[in-house]
Amino acid sequence: MLELYAISKIYGNGVVALRDVDLKVEKGEFVFIVGPSGAGKTTLTRLLLAEEKPTKGQIIVNKKVVNNLRRNEIPYLRRQIGTVFQDFRLMNNWTVEENVAFAMKVIEASRRSIRKRVPEVLDMVGLSSKAKHLPTQLSGGEQQRVALARAIVNQPYVLLADEPTGNLDPETAWGIMNILQDINAQGTTVLMVTHAKNIVDAMRKRVVALEAGRIVRDEYRGAYGNED
Amino acid sequence: MKIRTWGFFSGQAFSSMRRNSWMTIASIGTVAVTMIVLGVFLLLAANLTHWAGSIESQVEISIYLQDEITREQVDELAQKFTQLEQVAVVKYVSKEEALLKMRDWYGENADFLAGLELDNPLRNGFKLTTHRPDQVLDLAPTLRTYDGVAEVQYGQGMVEQLFAVTGVLRVVALALMIGLAAAATFIIANTIRITVFARRREINIMKYVGATDWFIRWPFVIEGMTLGLIGSLVAAGLIAWSYQASFAKLVISVPVIPLVNPWPFLLGIVGWLVLIGTTLGVVGSTVSLRRFLRV
Structure with missing residues (x-):
């Protein structure tokens, strides 16, 4: 379970990014976080990844309080949260399989389990045939699938996707959504920050809408926005 | 860290050096040039100190005895001098020996010394050397008080000035070395910073995947160490x-x-250069990384 209790984030310059946010996400849920630019979506992901500390409130990931971690504890939190970003964030001089295997090397997995697990996830995202390619030889959609494979290779507790389809054309975006749905179906909690109205509307999942740092709507089987 | 992880680290370090081969050559060159400059100064400083030391070590105390003292008194004095803890060597010089030496010194022009054997005007005495040359200054005046001692000479005035000069030389040599080492650290850290800066995106990605700081750091440390080692070996050679x-x-x-x-002597110099160069490589890469690990 992912729990946020009365989270506020006020930046040094006085900007209030989040105000008293309460949010609970059960294991295995699929949640869209929507809202206009500057609503606090990015701050929310930064707090979850412990890139920043909340000014007030408590964050609990998998029964562990994570809002006040020491610097050397942060990597272990991030291993529980698989991340995917709009800009893919792949190592461009490593092959696809090296990129995916890296996440396992970080946790010092055995060579044998890496050899077994990497092809599995590459197969799941449909990139088995491109294992030896470099990211620069792939399309945007393919690169995002590599990032997804890397995010789930260690079976994280949560998958946090920050605008994963932001750089992709609609058709490719749907390919990514299908994989996210597969991952979710296997029991991984998925948190997706997005602007893609058509995707949110079509998927009919839980939608949490932020506006000016507050949660203004939290609907199961919701849509992007009622008004627009 | 497990053994296979160390394998991964060194693999990363070496593939990075191969990939950025120009930067690698530039870094090795920088280390080598800096270490050569440092090495030349080490050699100069060591020789300067050696020179100063050899001048200082020529400083000795000459003790001249009163003519009338007995053989027993001379032996007694010899024993007393030997027991002084600052004294390294005590040598008795009879007036006959002193005359012979003087004759050697004047060589062909020694004619004017002829006949002095019969009525030797020189005095019997001792030559003392101390363990450390500067001990002469404190020791010499006290020797005058011994019974039977007529005169003590150690180049009064000259010796004090000599020590002042050699003291300054040592301080200058040390200051030069410290300054150079600081400059070397700065140059090497800056060179490595360029390679780190070029890879800040990769470092950032590693942080998001959950790599610990040391997991990210080690390949850079190994790289810096290798660059420092190769560069300083070239310089030392x-x-x-x-x-x-x-x-x-x-x-x-x-x-x-x-x-x-x-x-x-050169073994020491080579050892120091390699040690300093390698350390600078490690320190340089660690320092340059610090800023980029804060994500």
Whole structure:
């Protein structure tokens, strides 16, 4: 379970990014976080990844309080949260399989389990045939699938996707959504920050809408926005 | 960290060096040049100190005895001098020996000394050397108080000035070395910073995947260490080779200047250069990384 209790984030310059946010996400849920630019979506992901500390409130990931971690504890939190970003964030001089295997090397997995697990996830995202390619030889959609494979290779507790389809054309975006749905179906909690109205509307999942740092709507089987 | 992880780290370090081969060559060159400059100064400083030391070590105390004292008194004095803890060597010089030495000194012009054997005007005495040359200053005046001692000479005035000069030389040599080492650290850290800066995106990605700081750091540390080691080995090799070559020439052409013997002296110099170069590589990469690990 992912729990946020009365989270506020006020930046040094006085900007209030989040105000008293309460949010609970059960294991295995699929949640869209929507809202206009500057609503606090990015701050929310930064707090979850412990890139920043909340000014007030408590964050609990998998029964562990994570809002006040020491610097050397942060990597272990991030291993529980698989991340995917709009800009893919792949190592461009490593092959696809090296990129995916890296996440396992970080946790010092055995060579044998890496050899077994990497092809599995590459197969799941449909990139088995491109294992030896470099990211620069792939399309945007393919690169995002590599990032997804890397995010789930260690079976994280949560998958946090920050605008994963932001750089992709609609058709490719749907390919990514299908994989996210597969991952979710296997029991991984998925948190997706997005602007893609058509995707949110079509998927009919839980939608949490932020506006000016507050949660203004939290609907199961919701849509992007009622008004627009 | 597990063994396979160390394998991964060194693999990363070496593939990065191969990929950025120009930067690698530039870094090795920087380390080598800096270490050569440092090495030359080390050699100069060591020889300067050696020279100063050899001048200082020529400082000795001459004690002249009263003519009328007995053989037993002389033996007694010899024993007392030997027991002084600052004193390294006590040598008795009879007036006959002193005359012979004087004659040697004047060589062909020694004619005017003829006949003095019969009525030797010189005095019996001792030559004392101390463990450390500067102990002469404190010791000499006290020797005058011994019974039977007529006069004590140690180049009063001259010796004090000599020590002042050699003291300044030592301080200057040390200051130069510290300054150079600081400059070397700065240059090397800056060179490595360029490679780190080029890879800040990769470092950032590693942080998001959950890599610990040390997991990210080690490949850079290994890289910095290797660059530092290769660069300083090149420098140390050149330094050792050229010192040995010029030593052989200088000893013959300028025998007045006492040079430090190449062996085992050069072993120490090579050891220091390699140690400093390698350390600078490690420190440089660690320092340069710090800023980029804060994500």
